[in-house]
Amino acid sequence: MKTFAIDISICNGCYNCQIACKDEHVANDWTPYAKPQPETGHFWLKLKENIRGTVPKVKMHYVAVMCMHCDNPPCIPSCHIKDAIYKREDGLVIIDPDKCDGCRACVEACPYDAIYFNEDTNIAQKCTGCAHLLDDGWKEPRCVDACPTEALKFGEESDLKDMIAKGVTLNPELKTGPRVHYLNMPKQFVGGTVYDPKKEEIIMGAKCTLSANGTKLMVETDDFGDFWFEELKEGIYNLEIEAKGFSTKTFNDLSTIGKSVNLGDIPL
């Protein structure tokens, strides 16, 4: 069974994958795998830009999103035509371009917005995993081939099992069984800069304690007065900052739900 494994930490956002996908599928007819993709507007692989934090504590990462080639794909039962969407023995999910009648049910059914509609040919279209190439002897699809940092990997599930074990899937709560696994998907952070307002100097070595539900994390401010709590689960946190000779500062109910938190410059 084929699987994608994508290492977010080494993706530099070059967009080669998104462009290579278009190079393979725009104006090229790979029936019975896929008919040509329109010149613009479809992203069978879409690179999504994510920004966390606020200036000056800002972090970015890119996530390549294509058809997840789910083991329990919602698109298949949504389709009213028998075998118009099917799963291959190697795990790839294909929309048969000749059988599709353009009802768009699968476009609505896909929770990953990975299926696009072609207004000109009246069919639903998406990533095929470049099955036409694999069947022709290629080891990997064009997006993976074009990745200069090898952030995108493709292969047998058994060969990639170590990466899969460390990775996550998108929206696992949907239980669609995605075959695209992401490594090093960043989590949220809480950060700030601690300073002495009288001296107008940063404070090094201030003790910062972040707590939630009985668990405690501790860091000290670095040589720039900065503290970082990274890789945080989404939740509500309390923060305490102590330094010798200063009164303790506390922040209550810091939310990392859907966002990272930069507390900015903090006077003690």
Added chain:
Amino acid sequence: MQYAMIHLEEKGVDPIGESKSDYEAVGEIAKKLGLYEQYTGGKTVDEWIKHGYETSDVDDMVSWEQLKEKGYYVVPTRKDWEEDPAGMIAFYNDPDKNPLSTPSGKIEFYSERLAKNFPDDYERTPVPQWIEKSESHDESFSSERAKKYPLLIMTNHGRWRIHAQCDDIPWTREIPTCKVKGEDGYMYEPCWLNPKTAAERGIKDGDIVRVFNERGSVLCGARVWERLMAQVAYVDHGARTDWIIPGKLDRGGAINLISPEMITSKNCTGQATTGYLVEVEKVTMAQMKSWRDQYPEAFEREYNPDSGLCFDAWVEKGGN
């Protein structure tokens, strides 16, 4: 060799009207100056192209006939390239035996040549230094001008273009840092703004904005995000011009149209175009409509959002 590929550039269209290539245009001036023979070196254009090939260091890898037939040649990475010596290693190992081309033969932080030849040039001093304000340039926050134009704009080389080349590629224009689709469907050049700077001006991500100073106005599409600090704006240079009012208002996003006009200093013809003062404001659909009504011909040029202005937008007749 400093490149990975060579290619023969074919003409895109036949010359229209009296238009001439840059080479021919300069040649006409050389004729008037009586320097035409020196200018051409006795070679035709085709002979110059072949000369380029002969001095390209790939002439032993691909024949002239093969190159002409294919149109390009991708230079393979040299075997054992990892053993190539580092660029200035000879100078590093023995600077006395391998001097640089400076008067001292060393890397010079202080230029004696500048000090001797241009002692009164306070804009290009022998040691590079910050100059807050000068006879040619007044583009800092401390300037009186900053009261009217309070943002410092940064104009980089575009990530998706080479200057104005490649501004028409449909697949890059779909990338959020390449173009911004305006409410009117036009693909605007992005103007990055910090959310604070944008909020002060009532600007939201995706809005059409006017970036301006006393030198003119350029329309862009706002990209509001934390990838830029406050009090700063950022527009790549090189978007293709699409005038609404020639000399005053451009819709294409060619930000160099409002950059400082003066050169680096009176003795140095460098461009000082990468940082200067501007203001940014939201453009309403009512404002766009009034421009449309006033300058209808500017909005009638043939345009395709996927690739921008078409050939026929500027050229009235001719071509192939």
